[in-house]
Every structure is written in C-alpha cells, then in structure tokens.
Amino acid sequence: MALRITTPIQMRFADIDSFGHVNNIAQQAYFDLGKTALYQELWRLTSELRRIPAIIVSLQTDFMEQILYGDDIVVVTEVESIGTKSLTLCQCIMRGEQLCTRSRTVMVCYDSEQRQSVEVPDAWREILK
16 A cells, blocks of 8 residues: 555653563554554645545554653554555554564544444545555
8 A cells, every 4th residue: 555654752751561561552542643643644635535535443452562652653654455445554662673563453444423334435545446
C-alpha cells in the first residue's frame, strides 16, 4: 500500500511497570496514536470525507521484544488490505530496525448518523493502493 505513517512515541512515566518495561496497555495506546496519524492523513488528503470514521472490530497483538524505559521507539502504520467496508492495518513498534511489537487491526468504516457500516471511500482506495 502507498501510505506508510511513522509516529515517534514519547513514553510517559505511567507507561512503565515495576520491572522497567513498557506495559501492554501503554503499547495499545501507542498503536492508537499511529491509527490517529493515519486517519488524520487520509482526512487531510480527502477533506470531503472527514465525517467517515472507522471502528475497531478485531485486534491481535504479538509481543516479540521487551520495550524498556528510555528506548527510542516509533510506531509504523500501514494498510495491509482493503475490503468492501473494512481496512486491515498492520502496525509495528520499532526500536531502530528491531521489531518489538506487531499488531493487526481490522477497522470498519462506519456512519455514526445512520449507525451502520459503509463502504471504504474510493478516494481512500486511491491513496492506499
């Protein structure tokens, strides 16, 4: 896919457990920052589609390496595939070239006024192909 977003992460004191590791809940918050950056870019590039949000319907996370307080990390967010109404995101927390955590998220485009899923906008497909 054409759009790849890299989001630098600033750790907070509350992200760290008693062993000095970044806890799994904080890592999900980091992934949310990456999702937000991706959608902000999609909305910026297709401003007429600002009202179309996406909601999470499935989430899977694999933890490969510990992340410690002070590590310089980023979240890399890409769209792995596009369905009729859904996007599958692949996100990675990276420390340099080292993969620490990977997450796959299925998100469905959703019209909150109609309270139903909608098709992925063609303008998004053009950007993400």
